[in-house]
Amino acid sequence: MNECPAHLNPFRASRIDALPYVPVDQSWDRMLTRLVQMNFRGAIVGPHGTGKTTLVQSLIPRLNERGFGVHHGHITEASPRLPKSWWCALNQCDEQTIIIIDGAERIHWWPWHRLLRLTANACGLLITAHEEGRLPTWIRTRxxxxxxxxxxxxxxxxxxxxxxxxxxxxxxxxxxxxxxxxxxxxxxxxx
Amino acid sequence: MNTIKIHLTDDRTTYTPEQTIRGKLEWQLDDRPRAIELQLIWQTEGKGTKDADAAVVQRWDSPAPSDELSFELTVPPGPLSYHGSMISILWTLEALAVKPHAVASCGITISTAGQAIEFSTADRDE
Structure with missing residues (x-):
């Protein structure tokens, strides 16, 4: 083989996905304090490839360590709707559960309001989006x-x-x- | 300390489809585990999103805290091990103790030619 095989390439996707979020201009403690002040309701806002999903992945174990459960959903271009099973599991969430939705801007008006209603008793609701608007901005990634x-x-x-x-x-x-x-x-x- | 080990017969790690992988699992755990699992897993590595699946799973419920057992599993027809520059397909034999937790793994090559199919200019499709 004259080229680097994919599984030895240092930039293979599994290594990129395992990178932790690197906070810019603030510490994790400060970020989490602000999240508490926002009653765990906020948006991670930033352009493509600036670490929104990575931030969520680094945040989840920190929330788990503090005794919170997380109900996590992804919305992508390929799967633009949250699956029925995700909505069913949402009904089981208690006051210690934080709902996190990656790609929330793809949710249409009606399911978004249904989501707000169903998560009213949850501990929190965090979303990622490319633009501000749906929830107060918690972190702007760059x-x-x-x-x-x-x-x-x-x-x-x-x-x-x-x-x-x-x-x-x-x-x-x-x-x-x-x-x-x-x-x-x-x-x-x-x- | 919780440990589990995989011993492959004759230390063999290359197989052709439909052949039998034989070996022994050996574990030492602090408590009786819920289960011991042996999985033959393929996964992709490369530029795109990682994909993976357990092609073969064997499970033994509530075994003794320290013990060993022999296993046999049949190699599935594919996908074959592949080392390309855009994507590689890797096989792993993974032994897992469930509560208490311990894990061991070893790389396996599944090939009809004795080694993983390697990248050639033929797969330069960018």
Whole structure:
């Protein structure tokens, strides 16, 4: 094989998905304090590839550690509706459960209001969205050059990356940067 | 300390479809586990979203806290192990103790040619 096999590529998807959220300009403690102040009702807002889903994945174990259950749903272009089983399980949620919905802006008006009604007794409702509006903004995600460099170094410690240039070329989309790095690495023989 | 180990007969890790994987599981746990599970799993690794499935699952309920047992499982017809530059398909044999928790795994190659199918210029489809 003259190219790097996918399972040895340091930028393979499973490694990217395992990266933790890197807070920008604030600590986890401060973020969680603000979430409590918002009664666990808020939105994670940011453009594509800036860490909204990663933030949710890093948040869930922190909520579990504090005794909260999480009922998590994903809405994507491929599956634009929450499945019936998710709605059924929603009825079982108690006051210690926080509902998290990734991609909430895809929910139409009617199911959104149904969701608000059904989650009125839940401990909280967190959503991710590309734009503000549906719930007060808890965190606005963005990727700085420093964060990008940290992510690149974590995946490839001795790589020679120009994080600033990569990030500018991909308009701040870290996931897109990491996909480009996969492609660059793909064309190299493994060490 | 909770431990579980997989011993493959003759340390063999390459198989063709329909062949039998033989080996032994050995565990030492603090308490009687709810179950011991053995899974033969395939997964994709690469640029896209990871996909995975357990092709074969064997389960033994409430075994002794420390014991060993022999196992046999038939290798499924596919997918075959594959190492491409965009995607790889990897097989793993995973042993799992359920409550108390312990896990062990070993990589398996499933191939008709004795090694994983490797990338060639033929799969350059970008």
């Amino acid at each position: 990727v700085t050059t420093q964060v990008m460099l940290q992510l690149l170094n974590e995946l490839e410690p001795h790589g020679m990356h120009d994080a600033a240039q990569l990030l500018a070329r991909h308009h701040g989309n870290a996931r897109s940067v990491l996909r480009e790095c996969f492609g660059l690495k793909q064309r190299q023989r493994p060490a």
